[in-house]
Amino acid sequence: MKHSLLEVKEVKKQFESILAVDDCSLIVKKQAITGLVGANGAGKTTLFNLITGYYKADSGKILFNDIRIDDMPTFKRARIGMVRTFQITKALSRMTVLDNMMLGPKGQSGEKIWNIWLKSGKISKEEDMAKEKALEILDFFNMLHMKDEYAGALSGGQKKLLEMARSLMIDPIMLLLDEPFAGVNPTLAKKMVIYIKELREKGMTFLIIEHDIPLITKVSDTLSFMSQGKIILEGTPEEVKKDPRVRDAYLGGGD
Amino acid sequence: MIEYLVAIGLITGIFAIFALGLNLEWGFTGLINFGHVGFLAIGAYTTVLLNQGGFPLWISMAAGVVLAGFFGMLVGIPTLKLKADYLAIVTIGFSEIVRLILLNEDWLTRGPMGLHGFDRPFEALIPFDYNYFLFLFTFVSLAVIYILLEQLVHSPWGRVLKSIREDEDVASALGKNVFSYKIQVLILGSAIAGFAGALLAFNLQYINPRNFIPMETFYAWIIVVLGGSGNNKGIIVGAFMLQFFYSGTRLLQDFIMFDSTQMASLRIMIIGLLLVVFMMYKPQGLLGKKEELGLGR
Structure with missing residues (x-):
């Protein structure tokens, strides 16, 4: 079994009255591609912000390569190899x-x-x-x-691509992608899936938030399903997709 | 006539240097400094006071530059971790504190009486009108500062500044220590203002706290906006343009039968109008890039 690269242990983040991330734990193994799915507002992006240091967790631990990073500023986390992209693209206009x-x-x-x-x-x-x-x-x-x-x-989709391309310039150990396929045309998205897998073969680890279920299924080894600030289900994409809670989140229903 | 042109050219050159410091902060890094004049004052007073205290002029001047940079760092450390607007508030407060200290600490600065009687570079050695020499000295300094700044902003260091201006979250996501860069920029921008302050003292031969009112900061802002923020060449052109508006309106005195107070008010109105009209036609500034205007975040 491969060693874990990122360990999130019982991390909590409260905003005013909203508990955005609630005792959330997650392990990402070295060289794995992990998909993070869940309905809007489940806390996926907040979890990203906690992992990369844009928010400070109220409690819990985050380890990267066995080093505790929860007190490390964002830029240092990037320097030790953890790089992210943003859901709302941030091109340097x-x-x-x-x-x-x-x-x-x-x-x-x-x-x-x-x-x-x-x-x-x-x-x-x-x-x-x-x-x-x-x-x-x-x-x-x-x-x-x-x-x-x-x-x-650039167009919205191109800005997405630029963000991912820019992150690759750092040679990250781990790349956290926040909806990398949103607004990207299907042909190129498929090409990106192949590319991500190639990069993994070279040793890179991925944590990817994505709403496009077919694509995230294709690219990930495992899916983690997040609901109300917690990861409530982990498994292969096929297992996770079968779960009624996941179907609810993505195929109407909701509450 | 030539004396007059040299005199206004001199003040233009000094303000161009002063505004280049602001342009590094705002034009390239996106820092809102509304208290730039505070660093001008520190440069001027330090140079003059140390020189009057018996230190050689060059050392006094260097101390003025260093101290202005040091205060830039002091202002930056508690504020730069906050969002941009706080820097604006703190800096304008800082520059007023500096001015009020200069005004009230009579034992040191002679308060409103101001200071005069200090050395100027090579004054004893210049056989011709000293203003010509100071003009040359100012423009050589301007050229050197311009060239150094151009090298800086076109380097990888400058690229990081621009990324902070555009979106500092991206800069940190890519491993850049945003805080450290902002401090460096504030030190450098303030040191440049301090140098301009020393030149201003040499030019005026007499300094007092009234020379350092907040309006001076906004002259620098006008220059930056007129010339095109983020464009060093534009800043120099912008300084000349503001001087042109400013001195050009003075000629009106010969044509309009107002007394001097009325005339002064009228001039300010005309200058304002000229600036507004100019901005309507060239919102990006004289040398700014129009295509950059529409590119919001």
């Missing part, structure tokens, strides 16, 4: 697509102010490498021709 991408790599010498004059040679070498990689990834996402456009001028 007034920057070009290529600049969005080149922002990604971590440990860039040129991000330290003195190096700009002290290590200009090293910086331009790093920039060339980053650019090459950026163009490669953009090419995969069929966005190469848009590299010099402002990111703000």
